[in-house]
Amino acid sequence: MTLNEEATQIQDYLEIHCSDNPAEIQQRIRELAVYTARTGKMLADAKMVLNTKKTSEIQKTIISIAKEAHLAAAVQSALLKSICIEESYLVDWLDRLNASCTHQSASMITLLSYAKEEMKLSGAQF
Numbered sequence: 001m002t003l004n005e006e007a008t009q010i011q012d013y014l015e016i017h018c019s020d021n022p023a024e025i026q027q028r029i030r031e032l033a034v035y036t037a038r039t040g041k042m043l044a045d046a047k048m049v050l051n052t053k054k055t056s057e058i059q060k061t062i063i064s065i066a067k068e069a070h071l072a073a074a075v076q077s078a079l080l081k082s083i084c085i086e087e088s089y090l091v092d093w094l095d096r097l098n099a100s101c102t103h104q105s106a107s108m109i110t111l112l113s114y115a116k117e118e119m120k121l122s123g124a125q126f
Helices: 003-014 022-054 057-069 073-083 085-122
Strands: none
Touching (some): 003 022, 073 085
C-alpha cells in the first residue's frame, strides 16, 4: 500500500463521527493512538521521499537549465517546488493527519471523562 492510499484510509477514519458511547470512545482513543504513531512514521517517510527527489537528477537538471538561462535563485527554487508538488502535498497532508489524530484523541478523552461523570452522577456503573 502506498503512503497516499494509507493516508486516504486514515483520512476516511478521521472523518467518521463517534457516538457518545463510552466503549466506542475508548476504542477510538486506542485506534487514534496507533494512527498517531503511524502518521508520524509516514510523515518522516514522506519527507525522505521529498528530500530525495529534491536532491535527485531532477535538481541537477534544473540547476544546469538555470545556469544556462541565468535564472535567479528564487526562480530556481520555484522550479524545484513545482517539480516536487506531489511530494510536498503528501508531507503537508500527513502533517495535518498526525495533528488531527492528536487533537481527536484529546477530544475523545474529554468526551470519555464527561460520560464517566454523567454516569457517576446518575448512579450508573461504568
